[in-house]
Amino acid sequence: MNADDIVIRRAGPDDCLAIAELAQLASEGIMGYFWKASRRPGETLAQAGARHAASKLDSFTYRNAWIACKDARVAAMLLGFRLPAAADNPERADDFPPYIQPMVELEQIVAESFFVDMLATYPQFRGLGVGSGLMARVDDFARAAGASLISLLVFGHNSGALRFYRRLGFEPVESRPIAASPTTPAGEILLLTRPTRPA
Numbered sequence: 001m002n003a004d005d006i007v008i009r010r011a012g013p014d015d016c017l018a019i020a021e022l023a024q025l026a027s028e029g030i031m032g033y034f035w036k037a038s039r040r041p042g043e044t045l046a047q048a049g050a051r052h053a054a055s056k057l058d059s060f061t062y063r064n065a066w067i068a069c070k071d072a073r074v075a076a077m078l079l080g081f082r083l084p085a086a087a088d089n090p091e092r093a094d095d096f097p098p099y100i101q102p103m104v105e106l107e108q109i110v111a112e113s114f115f116v117d118m119l120a121t122y123p124q125f126r127g128l129g130v131g132s133g134l135m136a137r138v139d140d141f142a143r144a145a146g147a148s149l150i151s152l153l154v155f156g157h158n159s160g161a162l163r164f165y166r167r168l169g170f171e172p173v174e175s176r177p178i179a180a181s182p183t184t185p186a187g188e189i190l191l192l193t194r195p196t197r198p199a
Contacts, residue, residue: 005070005071006068006069006070006075006129006130006133007068007069007070007072008066008067008068008069008133008134008137009066009067009069010065010066010067011062011063011065011066011067011077012062013054013062015053015062015065015067015074015077016050016051016053016054016062017046017047017050018067018074018077019049019050019053019062019065019077019079020035020045020046020047020048020049020050020052020053021046021049021122022076022077022118022120022121022122023049023053023060023079023118023120024045024046024049025120025121025122026079026118026119026120027118028155028183028184029181029182029183029184030099030100030181030182030183030184031049031060032045032046032049032183033181033182033183035048035049035052036048038051038052053065059081059117060079060117064079064080064081064117065077065078065079066078066079066080066134066137066141068121068130068131068133068134070125070128070130074122075121075122075125075128075130076119076120076121076122076125076130076131076133076134077118077119077120077134078116078118078119078134078135078137078138078141079116079117079118079119080114080115080116080117080118080138080141080142081114081115081117081145082112082113082114082115082142082145082146082147083107083110083111083112083113083114083115083151084111084112085111085112086108086111089108089111091104091108092104093105093108097181098179099178099179099180099181099184100181102176102177102178102189103153103178103189105176106153106174106175106176106189106191107151107153109173109174109191110149110151110191110193112147112149113147113148113149113150113151113193114138114141114142114145114147114149114150114151114196115150115151115152116135116138116150116151116152117152119131119134119135119152131164132168135168138150139196139197139199140199142196143196143199147196148195148196149193149194149195149196150170150193150194150195150196151191151192151193152165152170152191152192152193153189153190153191153192154189154190154192155178155184155187155188155189155190156175156187156188156189156190157185157187157188162190162192165192166192168194169194170192170193170194171192171193171194172190172191172192173191173192173193174190174191175188175189175190175191176188176189
């Protein structure tokens with residue numbers, strides 16, 4: 001497979017279900033835990049998540065996502081956005097469950113950076129360079145958002161993701177211990193950054 005086999009585009013409303021499914025993979029199930037509270041009768045977690053992705057009220061929206069397609073099928077997605085300035089950010093870590101608080105704290109360290117909130121590939125497309133194809137465009141996304149820094153979070157136990165991002169020039173700059181969630185073990189969460197590269 002080469003780069004010409006991958007089509008990268010902005011996400012649209014029809015991608016919301018795929019975005020929700022991939023968000024579940026990227027978050028190791030944490031997103032689904034939050035969606036349970038708003039799930040309607042007969043609705044799957046992914047369908048509940050798709051409704052959230054269709055919203056304009058949150059950063060988790062298709063408007064902040066890019067899709068990588070292989071053979072006209074959704075293979076992966078990157079969800080990212082410029083974090084607000086510290087003075088404009090109403091979020092307080094104490095307002096979140098204990099296993100989310102360290103993530104909020106780390107995001108606040110890199111205010112105004114382009115934050116790669118989620119990168120996920122469907123299992124059948126892994127190892128084909130699809131995620132790398134999306135990350136190859138991240139500087140374009142960051143420049144368009146007016147961000148001079150790119151940031152992301154990685155669970156400490158996800159050694160494969162840490163190696164992947166370090167190969168792309170990201171370096172850990174801060175970390176926090178993280179409590180167990182309903183879907184993930186206790187451990188560590190790392191903040192990685194690198195400067196946005198010029199065009």
